[in-house]
Amino acid sequence: MNSLQIFNTLSRKKELFKPIKEGQVGLYVCGMTVYDFCHIGHARVMVVFDTVVRYLKHLGYKVHYVRNITDIDDKIIVRALEANEDFSQLTQRFIDEMHQDEASLNVLKPSLEPLATKFIDNIVSMIQTLIDKQHAYVGSNGDVYYSVESFTGYGQLSGCKLDDMNAGERVEVDENKRNPFDFVLWKSAKVGEPAWLSPWGEGRPGWHIECSAMATCCLGNHFDIHGGGMDLQFPHHENEIAQSEAATGEKFVNTWMHNGFVRIDDEKMSKSLGNFFTVREVLKQYRGEEIRFFVLSSHYRSPLNYSDEQLNESRSALERLYTALRNVAPVQNTVKSDFVQRFEAAMNDDFNSAKAISVMFECANELNKLKTRNPEQASLLAHDLLTMADPLGLLNQDPEAYLQSTAGSNEAMSSDDIEMKIAQRLQAKTEKNWGLADQIRDELKEQGVVLEDKGLETTWRRQ
RNA sequence: GGCUGAGUGGCAGAGUGGUUAUGCAGCGGCCUGCAAAGCCGUGUACAGCGGUUCGAUUCCGCUCUCAGCCUCCA
Numbered sequence: 171m172n173s174l175q176i177f178n179t180l181s182r183k184k185e186l187f188k189p190i191k192e193g194q195v196g197l198y199v200c201g202m203t204v205y206d207f208c209h210i211g212h213a214r215v216m217v218v219f220d221t222v223v224r225y226l227k228h229l230g231y232k233v234h235y236v237r238n239i240t241d242i243d244d245k246i247i248v249r250a251l252e253a254n255e256d257f258s259q260l261t262q263r264f265i266d267e268m269h270q271d272e273a274s275l276n277v278l279k280p281s282l283e284p285l286a287t288k289f290i291d292n293i294v295s296m297i298q299t300l301i302d303k304q305h306a307y308v309g310s311n312g313d314v315y316y317s318v319e320s321f322t323g324y325g326q327l328s329g330c331k332l333d334d335m336n337a338g339e340r341v342e343v344d345e346n347k348r349n350p351f352d353f354v355l356w357k358s359a360k361v362g363e364p365a366w367l368s369p370w371g372e373g374r375p376g377w378h379i380e381c382s383a384m385a386t387c388c389l390g391n392h393f394d395i396h397g398g399g400m401d402l403q404f405p406h407h408e409n410e411i412a413q414s415e416a417a418t419g420e421k422f423v424n425t426w427m428h429n430g431f432v433r434i435d436d437e438k439m440s441k442s443l444g445n446f447f448t449v450r451e452v453l454k455q456y457r458g459e460e461i462r463f464f465v466l467s468s469h470y471r472s473p474l475n476y477s478d479e480q481l482n483e484s485r486s487a488l489e490r491l492y493t494a495l496r497n498v499a500p501v502q503n504t505v506k507s508d509f510v511q512r513f514e515a516a517m518n519d520d521f522n523s524a525k526a527i528s529v530m531f532e533c534a535n536e537l538n539k540l541k542t543r544n545p546e547q548a549s550l551l552a553h554d555l556l557t558m559a560d561p562l563g564l565l566n567q568d569p570e571a572y573l574q575s576t577a578g579s580n581e582a583m584s585s586d587d588i589e590m591k592i593a594q595r596l597q598a599k600t601e602k603n604w605g606l607a608d609q610i611r612d613e614l615k616e617q618g619v620v621l622e623d624k625g626l627e628t629t630w631r632r633q
Numbered sequence: 634g635g636c637u638g639a640g641u642g643g644c645a646g647a648g649u650g651g652u653u654a655u656g657c658a659g660c661g662g663c664c665u666g667c668a669a670a671g672c673c674g675u676g677u678a679c680a681g682c683g684g685u686u687c688g689a690u691u692c693c694g695c696u697c698u699c700a701g702c703c704u705c706c707a
Binding site: 182199200201202203208209211212213214215216218243244245328329330331334377398399400401402403404405406428429430431432433436437438439440441442443467468469471472473475477479480482483484486487489490493494496516522524525527528529530531532535538539541542599602604607608611615620621622623624629631 | 634635636637638639644645646647648654655656657658665666667668669670671672699700701702703704705706707
């Protein structure tokens with residue numbers, strides 16, 4: 171069907187992707203814990219895996235894409251308390267905000283978006299199974315713990331060996347645990363905390379179990395791809411494997427994908443460091459598509475350094491691509507062009523979007539050349555360019571509309587005013603009053619509007 | 634301390650055992666009333682030191698530097 175290679179964190183190698191069920195892919199991605207706005211790091215996960223899904227579909231797969239929402243955890247409880255708000259109200263607020271950000275980034279909706287709080291029954295029964303199978307125990311404080319020593323494969327994903335990890339140094343020693351790396355499956359509720367009934371009293375699920383429950387419920391015990399940010403590799407994903415495989419007795423996931431971090435000044439962007447930009451903030455200055463391009467301009471496993479310069483470059487790059495698409499009617503080619511083939515080769519190599527994008531630029535260059543010389547060929551190339559852009563979620567807007575759109579939420583001159591100025595300038599031009607014509611052009615330039623003359627016809631775009 | 638990963642031209646960022654990444658910026662030219670856009674041309678880049686090789690930025694070893702995980706984090 172294809173020769174898609176994916177880097178599997180489990181084997182630390184690129185592997186030929188082969189779905190469990192021919193033609194179908196089950197994909198689970200760890201989504202947001204909803205207690206705050208999404209930052210650019212979250213945007214990266216969304217865009218990267220959205221691109222993975224789009225590309226898998228481009229290859230002809232039917233994709234079951236599940237991206238969960240964690241809507242109960244300690245931080246949510248704290249925030250709700252601070253805001254004097256019911257926790258479910260708080261989470262709903264940020265779920266809505268998240269959906270807005272996703273729309274801005276042209277991220278498609280997943281097939282399913284399960285909420286942890288809607289899967290409590292499944293979570294409880296999974297924990298019960300783990301207890302029954304002696305993989306979990308109830309501590310003296312009433313919390314239920316997973317026993318890492320009971321699972322022989324523990325550490326396979328992260329490469330951590332229990333013996334080598336210095337417990338007590340970085341990990342707090344907890345009297346209730348048999349092993350310091352044992353982790354909570356069920357947490358007893360304190361007074362006033364949100365709680366659900368369980369055989370172990372009122373409480374809530376621990377951090378990792380909800381993903382095991384939701385993933386296996388939505389996609390089956392064994393599925394194709396599981397993804398998320400690098401930092402989830404350990405302990406979150408390691409624990410998911412331990413829980414799921416111990417409970418079901420089956421292999422959990424074939425391919426593990428982890429995306430790299432967004433950095434600021436060579437440091438990880440993170441909530442705990444406080445050095446993050448929210449998607450919302452960045453959208454005040456840049457178009458969603460510019461952010462999306464920025465994310466895809468480097469390989470998903472590489473670090474991605476955030477800066478205005480980078481976003482500005484993305485802006486220029488998109489301007490070039492959209493400019494190439496102006497004034498050409500795309501016409502579908504009957505054969506797969508060399509460009510598209512090279513694009514697919516790049517994407518087949520572990521979703522190398524950076525390389526794939528470079529092919530798009532080569533195509534744009536050819537398109538620019540052929541526009542005047544051979545319009546029919548140009549139309550085919552325009553379609554090729556769009557064919558490549560589609561799985562990346564780029565270039566989906568009308569070129570003229572894009573180029574004339576305002577970036578961010580800045581106050582801008584209206585289109586009507588611009589057209590009026592252009593009409594004035596045309597008058598000046600016909601009178602060969604170059605001084606006035608240039609003056610008007612300069613004025614518009616100061617408003618961020620660039621004019622392009624083609625004889626007596628003038629097109630405009632915003633910078 | 635344990636375990637990962639990375640160091641490429643002015644910047645960003647792919648890739649390769651011997652031949653052009655790509656984008657932005659710069660320089661020269663074409664086009665234009667002048668511009669803009671576009672096109673053409675243009676850069677002794679691959680952290681350091683050894684090794685393997687006819688030949689290494691690309692493979693191996695060591696050194697240096699940086700980042701990440703091991704604690705909530707995408």
